[in-house]
Amino acid sequence: MNRKEVEPLNDLQRLTLHRRELHKIPELSKTLPKTKAYIKSVLDALDCQIIEVLESGVCAYFDRGKETTIAYRADMDALPVTEVNVCDYASTHQGRMHACGHDAHSAVLLGFAQYVDTQKELPHNVLCVFQPAEETTGGAKDICETGIFQKYNVSRVFGLHLWPFIDAGKIASKSGPMMPRSSEITIEVFGRSSHATAPEKGIDALFIASQYIQQLYDAHRAGMRPNPTPEERTIIQICKMESGTARNVISGYSTLLGTMRAFSDEDFAGLVQLLEDTAQRLSVEYGCRITAEHSEGYPPVVNDPALYQSLLPALRQGLDYEEMPIPAMISEDYSFYGLEVPSVFFFLGTGTGIALHSNNFDFDEKILVQGLEMYKLLLRQ
Amino acid sequence: MNRKEVEPLNDLQRLTLHRRELHKIPELSKTLPKTKAYIKSVLDALDCQIIEVLESGVCAYFDRGKETTIAYRADMDALPVTEVNVCDYASTHQGRMHACGHDAHSAVLLGFAQYVDTQKELPHNVLCVFQPAEETTGGAKDICETGIFQKYNVSRVFGLHLWPFIDAGKIASKSGPMMPRSSEITIEVFGRSSHATAPEKGIDALFIASQYIQQLYDAHRAGMRPNPTPEERTIIQICKMESGTARNVISGYSTLLGTMRAFSDEDFAGLVQLLEDTAQRLSVEYGCRITAEHSEGYPPVVNDPALYQSLLPALRQGLDYEEMPIPAMISEDYSFYGLEVPSVFFFLGTGTGIALHSNNFDFDEKILVQGLEMYKLLLRQ
Incomplete structure (x- = not known):
């Protein structure tokens, strides 16, 4: 034409x-x-x-x-x-x-x-x-x-x-x-709300979420190779968090949104394990449901x-x-x-x-x- | 009439x-x-x-x-x-x-x-x-x-x-x-956002806020009297948190909302000190501004x-x-x-x-x- x-x-x-x-x-x-x-x-x-x-x-x-x-x-x-x-x-x-x-x-x-x-x-x-x-x-x-x-x-x-x-x-x-492979991660903490003055009646989803972040990062740091090459570097990062409904009601629910990056399938599987282990550990410790989901992303x-x-x-x-x-x-x-x-x-x-x-x-x-x-x-x- | x-x-x-x-x-x-x-x-x-x-x-x-x-x-x-x-x-x-x-x-x-x-x-x-x-x-x-x-x-x-x-x-x-005296508390963390894959360029306001909660509660627990009477009990509780704008951008700003209760002016002053000391300590550690405000509430x-x-x-x-x-x-x-x-x-x-x-x-x-x-x-x- x-x-x-x-x-x-x-x-x-x-x-x-x-x-x-x-x-x-x-x-x-x-x-x-x-x-x-x-x-x-x-x-x-x-x-x-x-x-x-x-x-x-x-x-x-x-x-x-x-x-x-x-x-x-x-x-x-x-x-x-x-x-x-x-x-x-x-x-x-x-x-x-x-x-x-x-x-x-x-x-x-x-x-x-x-x-x-x-x-x-x-x-x-x-x-x-x-x-x-x-x-x-x-x-x-x-x-x-x-x-x-x-x-x-x-x-x-x-x-x-x-x-x-x-x-x-x-x-x-x-x-x-x-x-790297890039994966979207979503963690949800299902606690139980109660009045701020009766914390013993609640399960504080905000505190547990903050524990999750600390423990996840600590475990990630502990598992890093010494002096990693750029290709051995992995990223696990929580970037957005919402928790609670009012300043005087203990939060019954938290969401954490973030992202992970890894250059090998082995490293990626390691990050997924960290996500899930941290959820499992805190779930047992606090007697509440915690879900940790991730997308497969692109290799x-x-x-x-x-x-x-x-x-x-x-x-x-x-x-x-x-x-x-x-x-x-x-x-x-x-x-x-x-x-x-x-x-x-x-x-x-x-x-x-x-x-x-x-x-x-x-x-x-x-x-x-x-x-x-x-x-x-x-x-x- | x-x-x-x-x-x-x-x-x-x-x-x-x-x-x-x-x-x-x-x-x-x-x-x-x-x-x-x-x-x-x-x-x-x-x-x-x-x-x-x-x-x-x-x-x-x-x-x-x-x-x-x-x-x-x-x-x-x-x-x-x-x-x-x-x-x-x-x-x-x-x-x-x-x-x-x-x-x-x-x-x-x-x-x-x-x-x-x-x-x-x-x-x-x-x-x-x-x-x-x-x-x-x-x-x-x-x-x-x-x-x-x-x-x-x-x-x-x-x-x-x-x-x-x-x-x-x-x-x-x-x-x-x-x-008790009841006081509303508001903590703001002013970090700096960056892409999730370049954390070294940012100051992670979400992580710092989660540290704030941990350190505040740890310090509160450490300062408690042994076997307090009900009138010696104090409460400091963060109930609502928001941080970050997207799952792949490191959070540049966090807010924490909560409440405090104390039955004496001395205990109340102690809680205020915890709030401010924790903000000051993390502000120095991470090189960012953290404000911790509280209402006077009713005696x-x-x-x-x-x-x-x-x-x-x-x-x-x-x-x-x-x-x-x-x-x-x-x-x-x-x-x-x-x-x-x-x-x-x-x-x-x-x-x-x-x-x-x-x-x-x-x-x-x-x-x-x-x-x-x-x-x-x-x-x-």
């Missing part, structure tokens, strides 16, 4: 067009009809096999007659955030915004698909994966479960994410653990060390590349791909310092060209 | 009439125009000197030509409670209710004034004090500051309060401390031991009387009168178990006759 119009654009113009068209139409979670339609409209003009997966996912397979396939992944979904930026490509969907850069990720992958379309001789076949529901239910897992990686004999996966805390256009990654993002090392010389030579000294503490469902095949994930710097998920998130689209260049480079390794 | 109509009523009918008329028109705090008008309408028919004090207070002085005067006090104000009782004398003021029995206290004192009016030969003059703002700002203190006790040479004061936890019509009191209600002992034989002989084994843990601004002259305060049982301030508070008006009989008995001692 509009291939004739698009082709004369240079990379920056093309990537900017894709990003802005997607930025205008942010959609949430699994249901992304406009986003999918835009992506398909671009892919339809290319010589590739289009595979629709799940409700809104789209894959493009470029068969170059090779045994193995490299997969590239972009996430598609936006956030329930009201954009404050004023510009002609601002969100047209009230209360929804691409505030986490998934518009950029999809734009780079669309531009890359357009590039691959022009390269008939390549060392691998290419599978471009446009994935829904990164922010919500972990669409990556659903993609994996379709068996598409097996079907196309995918041997490695790459992906990228904008990152506000490195220079604009810079690429960064590291070997091994890059992001840690772990870059395959062998694959990473094999790429490193080319990354350093061909790109403005820096190796991350320590992992980032965000989480990503990209980790599910790494459980299937060797994978590496990359950060692409915005240089703005504007945090992901901010209602004023934005960036200079010139950086998208660096993302595209990296994808091209990875194609030849 | 309606003296001719009222006189034929017996005590129960008269007390019930007063109580129900007052129950229909609950008013709050210092501004009690309808309540004052009703009380004055009854007193106007009597041979006494009416003294209006403060905005809504009323006193009736019966001069019997004696050197000293006995004062009797009733509180007049109601509560911001919506009555759920359905009866023909239910509150006609939406959202306001005599849920603490002040209608009963005023009814007994009105009935007593009517009785005194018939007794021209008495061992003392009599001053009936109808006092506003017991529930709010401590109207008793304002009454004392008018100098009315000095003006009429008041030598002793009596008062009563309904009490749901003894048998209907039973009278109870004790020598010495009967109710403890302390019955004059000599006066009480002098009354005890008559109370036991003439009434269904029981001595309280331990103090009650409520508070009352009646305590201010005891700082002026020897005083004793009494409980009058409702026998219902329905707590003061409940929206279904009620009682059998027959008990009011027992209150009146006690006031008559005290008049002759």
Whole structure:
């Protein structure tokens, strides 16, 4: 259709067009009809096999007659955030915004698909994966479960994410653990209220909750490895607490909300054990019910060390590349791909310092060209 | 005016009439125009000197030509409670209710004034004090500051309060401390929020607040007398806590609300010291501001031991009387009168178990006759 119009654009113009068209139409979670339609409209003009997966996912397979396939992944979904930026490509969907850069990720992958379309001789076949529901239910897992990686004999996966805390256009990654598993935790203490002057008739859920925090942190500190590496570091943090109804009635109920991070399944299991042991111990001590729940979250993002090392010389030579000294503490469902095949994930710097998920998130689209260049480079390794 | 109509009523009918008329028109705090008008309408028919004090207070002085005067006090104000009782004398003021029995206290004192009016030969003059703002700002203190006790040479004061936890019509009191000082406490911790994965950039107001509770209680326990009497018991209790805004952002602010009780000024000062020392210690340890505020509350209600002992034989002989084994843990601004002259305060049982301030508070008006009989008995001692 509009291939004739698009082709004369240079990379920056093309990537900017894709990003802005997607930025205008942010959609949430699994249901992304406009986003999918835009992506398909671009892919339809290319010589590739289009595979629709799940409700809104789209894959493009470029068969170059090779045994193995490299997969590239972009996430598609936006956030329930009201954009404050004023510009002609601002969100047209009230209360929804691409505030986490998934518009950029999809734009780079669309531009890359357009590039691959022009390269008939390549060392691998290419599978471009446009994935829904990164922010919500972990669409990556659903993609994996379709068996598409097996079907196309995918041997490695790459992906990228904008990152506000490195220079604009810079690429960064590291070997091994890059992001922890992130889990939401909720503790509830069911005590019994009584008048403040008759504490013997109550079970003080506020005091027990404060004991819970102390004992949880003490046990966490006691269980830490001596001199842990950044990848051995774990976090267990209670951030919000509510307890009690009045200043003169002993609290009968407390809630504690928090978060946990760990870079290995073993460490994560250890944190869960702390949560549950502390609840169990205080439950027995005070004769009340205490529940400690946690979400499974996404697995840690772990870059395959062998694959990473094999790429490193080319990354350093061909790109403005820096190796991350320590992992980032965000989480990503990209980790599910790494459980299937060797994978590496990359950060692409915005240089703005504007945090992901901010209602004023934005960036200079010139950086998208660096993302595209990296994808091209990875194609030849 | 309606003296001719009222006189034929017996005590129960008269007390019930007063109580129900007052129950229909609950008013709050210092501004009690309808309540004052009703009380004055009854007193106007009597041979006494009416003294209006403060905005809504009323006193009736019966001069019997004696050197000293006995004062009797009733509180007049109601509560911001919506009555759920359905009866023909239910509150006609939406959202306001005599849920603490002040209608009963005023009814007994009105009935007593009517009785005194018939007794021209008495061992003392009599001053009936109808006092506003017991529930709010401590109207008793304002009454004392008018100098009315000095003006009429008041030598002793009596008062009563309904009490749901003894048998209907039973009278109870004790020598010495009967109710503690009650103080509201508010602790604020001003930390600094940061992302949950960067705790080193924040000052965790939730953790510090939980430390505050632990250290406060530990210090309170450590400072307790061995085997304290009920009157040596003190209470310091945090009942409500809020901290944090999100599960993944370290809390920058906590509030703790609670209450303290003590039966002596020395013990109360000790509790205040604990509050402030704990704040100071943690403030230094964590480098953050912590404020610990408390209300002065009402002083403890302390019955004059000599006066009480002098009354005890008559109370036991003439009434269904029981001595309280331990103090009650409520508070009352009646305590201010005891700082002026020897005083004793009494409980009058409702026998219902329905707590003061409940929206279904009620009682059998027959008990009011027992209150009146006690006031008559005290008049002759």
